[in-house]
Amino acid sequence: MITQPFKQAVTQKDLERVKIMLSSSLILDLTFKSFQEMLAYALNQIPELIEQHDGTQFPNMSVWTKTYASEVREDLIDNFSAERIEHIKNVHEHVYAQELQEQLNSSTAATKDVKHEVSSVNITLLIVTLGVAVASILVGVLMDLSIVTIATTTVISTLLVGGITYYVVQKQ
Structure with missing residues (x-):
């Protein structure tokens, strides 16, 4: 869901605030639906939001934990690259598999x-x-x-x- 404060940050082209709000959305919505909706909205007005990847090599699944997921979300603010977004999505799917399934189930039940x-x-x-x-x-x-x-x-x-x-x- 796109909130009024997010719309304001995008309109003001406050890149840091937009990145923080996008990163924070990943904590609440593990399905990435809110993130994708917000990102699409932001990219319409701020196409330069996605940055070049800084070359960081990501570790394999053996070190993916909730703490690591938090660190990766924080790193996204400093380097908002497509590669980091994809990596965070993969980390979330692995680390928060059970919570993600619960969110998907509750979303389906609410729709019914x-x-x-x-x-x-x-x-x-x-x-x-x-x-x-x-x-x-x-x-x-x-x-x-x-x-x-x-x-x-x-x-x-x-x-x-x-x-x-x-x-x-x-x-x-």
Whole structure:
């Protein structure tokens, strides 16, 4: 998620602050989704954000720990290169494998809950709206009203009740 302070840092072209905020995002979101979104936003306005790699050789997996991951994130601020970004991603996937899986699972579960909630709201709204439409038509036919009057009454009552139902359901 792109925050207002991040947008301000990018607009002001405050490279150090942007790098710090990008690096910090990696602590909260191990999936790299926030980082990728923020990086894309920043690169649109600051294409020089990505620097040449300083030539640092990265150690193999045998020394990758949470402490090492923290050090690599800090190094990113000093040399914001594509190679470091890729290395950090690999380190995170290795060091935080379990936490990363938990974040991915909780993200998937949250998405399913939202879809279910929206689905039940839509169904409730649809049932009430159709009920009002059918009732309006039946009342119009029983009262021997013209088709124009029935249609107008049906549309107005459906919109009114549908809108009220939507408002009430959304408040819950």
